[in-house]
Amino acid sequence: MTHTAAPQQVDTILHCRWIIPVVPSATVLQDCSLVIAAGKILALLPQAEASRRFSAKDTLQLDRHIVIPGLVNSHNHAAMSLFKGMADDLPLQDWLEHHIWPAEKQWISPRFVADGTELAAAEMIRSGTTTFSDMYFYPEEVARVAMHAGLRCQLAFPVLDFPTPWGTGPDDYLHKGLALHDKFRSHSTISVGFGPHAPYTVSDEPLQRIATIAEEMQAAIQIHLHETAAEIDNALAQTGERPIQRLQRLGLLSPLTQCVHMTQLDAADIELLANSGAHVIHCPSSNLKLASGFCPVQDLLDAGVNVALGTDSAASNNDQDLLAEMNLAALLAKGVSARADAVDAHTALRMATLNGARALGLEQQIGSLEVGKQADITAIEVNETRNMPLYNPASLLAYSNISNQVSHVWVNGRNLLKQGQLQTLNETGIRANASYWQQRIGKPQAPRA
Template identity: 45%
Template sequence: MTDAIPQPCDLLIEAGWVVPVQPHGVVLEDHAVAVTDGVIVAVLPVADARARFAAKHTVARPHAALIPGLVNAHTHNPMTLLRGVADDLPLMEWLQGHIWPIEGEVIGPDFVADGVSLAIAEMLRGGTTCANENYFFPDVQAATYQRHGFRARVGLPVIDFPTAWAKTDDEYFDRAIEVHDQWRGDALVSMAFVPHAPYTVSDANFERIRMFSDQLDLPVHLHTHETEHEVQESQQKHGQRPLARLDRLGLVNDRLIAVHMTALTDTEIALCAQRGVSVVHCPESNLKLASGFCPVGKLEQAGVNIAIGTDGAASNNDLDMFGETRTAAQLAKAVAGDATVFSAASALRAATLGGARAMGLDDRIGSIEVGKQADLACVDLEQVETQPLHHVVSQLVYATGRHHVTDVWIGGKAKLRQRELVDIDTAALIANAKQWRKRIAAIRG
């Protein structure tokens, strides 16, 4: 009997541990992932992989964990250029007194493209391969993500006042449909509606969003129940809490990506579980702005899909999903008064597959499974900070930092190789960010 002829593949990644996320909590020791045409074609022991495949490229990381690329389920990436401009302030003072006035002076295509480019570099260096974007000029965002080969669901903004993107309600919707149609079917970039928040969007505009969401099968990604003040204001203005108002308008369903969700009743949690709402937890932004505490333990117990987002770099102030996931896991325990809540495995799932599910991309990304896109990150566990290694998933969530990420792939294409960004001029990015700092400083006086 002759030996079988090895099967060709584009890429073989050999790792000390593969953490597929699905099945939940599983760690596969000395395993490899084979990739062809950007798709995972096998997950198997290293020895078997070497016998079965003849790879064009092999990457051996025997002291690293291979995980799905992290999914930043809520961010405003152009705002990396506003990192640190207004700190230690409550939400509405921060937003209305500082962020919106500065944005009014600088926002435009160049600001958006440069901010997104800077954010992509930061995210890749931290193992993030997908972002759920919420900002203006979605056409520019989409083109920038596409140019860098980064996966994103870009938001189509709607807000009840004029901005540099649109001046009237009709213009917001006309431009949204135009951008959606332009990017329909793209392999990396998809769209969602991003009404800013219940307190900045009218019933009529929410109804139009629901209609288009139904027709185009698009998620609706919005800040809601971010603070207790928002809830009280809604009760005074509409006679309803924000979630009840959204439900009246037909938006509480499995397309809703509800961000922050700090002020929730048990009845609202049950409604989210029943309707298939995804909740994006942004713990560090909520802590920094003193917005409140998302009841992650209760949401998890109810069966609500939980994702994790950094929010924007103006309110976090980083795009570090490893740090965010650690904070999410620890804060959930403190809020619940229960150390068993939101385990390391659950937190890692929220940061990967939970985000993918929220964005409607879980058939493509979020776990290391045959048939999914090879959006992957390699994490070095052979460092002082990660020794001794008793439990891989625990170490990833509670000890690892983004500086331990060595390699990143999106759709099987290398984006970070041995800590070096591929096809991104880091020095130029930094120089450009410094120019924006000067411009913004001049505006602020």
């Protein structure tokens, strides 16, 4: 007599029409299933085999969906969602010095950061993001909201030469940030790194200290770098060095470093990045809106530099939609490089997932749908007339606006979005808090002529 083994009990089985796992690259699987147990991907196999081998507490038929790894938003200032639309149509330094910094001085508080981060978290989950990196004041509030929302988060605590609502100067920022790092040292979804704002706001001594401590702790460093032509010109006039050369001299450029924006690069800069192992975080919408310039993404990729994607804040982007950044990154790369084959659809998705995970030091845990990795997953329902005909799911992801069709999101196998409904956040309360701040801050003044 032949005995058939009983199906293995698991938590969740997702029967999917299309899966784009990111690894192997340029792969689209049809009619396969993801099996989830204890927060991890246990198996990825044909649907019939999954049904035969496993029995789940929760089985979903995602037969009109594209299923991808959860998106990784590698650069953000989430709480600034409450400054959305405050100072549009201004160049970076004017925007920062005359509008954003004064507004922060007036309004930033723990409650502001908590409410703004929760607003951003709701939008990120709704558009498929499962991990974000944040550089902002009161990072302990960002951590609290991220844990409540169920999102994975890297906190790059800010360091500047001057006082802000969160601290008095470099010593204070580092003291508070290192205490935060100790608090979350062993946390499963929260990591803490250094966030020196930019070369023009942080002097040599604190940058050298950060380089030394980060190396000892193997902690990430995220910094705005080569964001505008004026930044380069001013640095050359004052020091005779390009900002990236200064960071290299100070020991700050390494595989731990996440360089945000990078719109002003020459061949020597790209070679320096490639040799150092530093990562580039590309924020196309923000760069375009602030007229900062164009990141040469394809040149960086050709040189072997890891390029990830970020939204930047909603104050300089107006949304938290990483699928939209994917679309813009793919199109912009073609225009900048004059190559139609630059940043193809699969490369764009990789930038929004595995490349982001790699930049944040999480590539062994997330960023692709592989057995053994955490079950951070996004499902997008593609059954609308405008999605048809659907020959190439990757093309639809990269070249169409489908973020409002995200239907399900999981982190560690936990449902954060189910049938388009938030599961961990109170949307009514989030709207009420946003209205409170809108009324309190009032109508932003028009930009100065």
